[in-house]
Amino acid sequence: MRPDGIRAQLRTLVFILSLLLLLVGITGVGGVLLMKRTVGVVTDWAGPAVVANHAVLQDLTDAETGLRAWIATGDTAFLQPYYAGLGRLPRDEAELRRFSRQREPLAGFVAEQQQRARDWLDSYARVRLSRPAGAGTITPQLFLVGKQKFDLIRQANTRIVHRLHAWIQSARATERTQLSWTIALAGLISLIGAGLGWLVGTLMAARISRPLVLMQRAVDRLAAGDTAARAEPSGPREVRKVAYALNAFADENDRVRALEGQVVEQLRDLDRAKDDFLSTVSHELRTPLTSIAGYVELFEDEFGERLSPQQATMLAAVQRNVQRLRGLIEDLLTLSKAEAEAFRTSFDVLDLTHLTSDVAHDLRTVAAQRGISISEVHPTRAMVLRGDYAQLSRALLNLVSNALKFSPDGGTVTIRVKQVGDHAHIEVSDHGIGIPAAEMPHLATRFYRATNAVDAKIGGTGLGLRIVQAIADNHGGRLELESVEGEGTTARLVLPMTTADPNAADPGAAGRTAGPVAADASREETALPAG
Amino acid sequence: MATIVVADDDADIRDLVVFKLEQSGHQVLAFGDGASAVEACHQQVPELVLLDVMMPGMSGLDACRAMRADPTLATVPVILLTARAQESDIEQGFLVGADDYVVKPFSPRELASRVTAVLQRSRT
Secondary structure, three states: OOOOOHHHHHHHHHHHHHHHHHHHHHHHHHHHHHHHHHHHHHHHHHHHHHHHHHHHHHHHHHHHHHHHHHHHHOOHHHHHHHHHHHHHHHHHHHHHHHHHOOOOOHHHHHHHHHHHHHHHHHHHHHHHHOOOOOOOOOOHHHHHHHHHHHHHHHHHHHHHHHHHHHHHHHHHHHHHHHHHHHHHHHHHHHHHHHHHHHHHHHHHHHHHHHHHHHHHHHHHHHHOOOOOOOOOOOOOHHHHHHHHHHHHHHHHHHHHHHHHHHHHHHHHHHHHHHHHHHHHHHHHHHHHHHHHHHHHHHHHHHHHHHOOHHHHHHHHHHHHHHHHHHHHHHHHHHHHHHHHHHHOOOOEEEEHHHHHHHHHHHHHHHHHHOOOEEEEEOOOOOOEEEEOHHHHHHHHHHHHHHHHHHOOOOOEEEEEEEEEOOEEEEEEEEOOOOOOHHHHHHOOOOOOOOHHHHHOOOOOOOOHHHHHHHHHHHOOOEEEEEEEOOOEEEEEEEEEOOOOOHHHOOHHHHOOOOOOEEOOOOOOOOOOOOO | OOEEEEEOOOHHHHHHHHHHHHHOOOEEEEEOOHHHHHHHHHHOOOOEEEEEOOOOOOOHHHHHHHHHHOOOOOOOOEEEEEOOOOHHHHHHHHHOOOOEEEEOOOOHHHHHHHHHHHHHHHHO
């Protein structure tokens, strides 16, 4: 029999222990009953038999003493105990016979004592009573006969007493033996019970608890990330069921994880394919563009001075659009590169104040052509963080170029670097045309250009902010835009100021698809022209 | 005035380069692939070689490498024309022994001045 469930096992254990307890009880009660019977032999039979035997001897002794006194004195008053003794004798003898009935050799002894008493009465007492009594009437011969006969009675009586005492002794011995056996047996069964109970209990506890312990280990391993860990279904049914459920859960978890991995891999493949496509297309576009731009230049060199004003305008339009196409292809390449590098941006420790100064320096000449001044505001101390210098330069270049593009001639563009909490803020502000609030969410989408920028015939590819966004994502940062249409725009690049290597984490996980965050959404008009 | 070998698989660009360089007074030999260009260099050692990187068959990089392996051509200056602007490509160009590179789309005027600069450097 193999009890399956915990309840069945516990029930079996309790049943076995109860059975053993019952056995101890039965042994005790049986022993006591047996002893009671043994003691009963003494109290109910041997004891009264001794009393009866003694009474018989007493009757006869009374009779013998009375007779002897009458013989010595002749006074008949002494015959009274004689008759009294003989009067009681039959009843006492009957009593003794009753106890000795069918108990050999006691019955024989009792019959012998009775027969000797008759003999003493017939051959001495009654013979002597028929003769005179008093001094000088004693005949030594008869006296001797009487004494001998009475001694025989005493001997028989003594034999009965011995026999009865022997019986009592043996009963007592039996009782002692039974007591010893009862104690020994009850003790032994108790010991066996205790031992068996302990053994069965321990085994059963182990059978229940060991699978639980094993399962707990499996759960611990699973929790620690060991996906191959499984519980071994063993032990009671309930525990096995839990183990099966746990394993099913772990299997399901594995399946989901594998599926998740596949989906992520597919998404990455798609992303890579998109990047490859973008860069291939850009490269392929460059070759014809080289011919177009080159021949336009040769054409201008050769015939520029002989063109009519209308022809010159046409050529200028071609040149302008070739330039625009060139910018578009460059931006597309830069963007696909920035996005492709989400997982392999090279992070070095760099000083933001140097970076802003470099970019400002590079753009001052261009700005001066339109009378725009670039001012820098940054703390005197270094602003150190980990980042990719080339990417961050490109991002800042795009932001400042935008600001210049949308600023009126003679305006001011401000680059401000500051620390806010554990983030660095690089703000680029202009007093340009701003952008309609409704167009804010689209700004960092590819090729999106603000309507007022298009209306104002300000050139651009619609990729500049998308590139900045991608670079911010690569650095675990974000791009924030504030703008009031007609008043100006502030673009803010927020970067985490950590000197720890962010490649340990996933710098691209900060949300590549997220749009720019409007820093102050409560302001009514916030927007930035895209470039 | 110098002898220049040009290799580009795109005929329009090839003609553009030839036109500009001839206009600048050079004698130009043009080819559509790297192998022919290297072969021509063996016939007559030029003063400069212009190689497009992306060409079917022998690429510009391979052609440059082949020239550097040949003692008679090892010192001839090479300018690479590349549609790629990635640092790794430029680095590879210098590794195989190119003297300069011009990124497409390029301006013919810029190309002519680069050629002049490289020629001046090699003559001194």
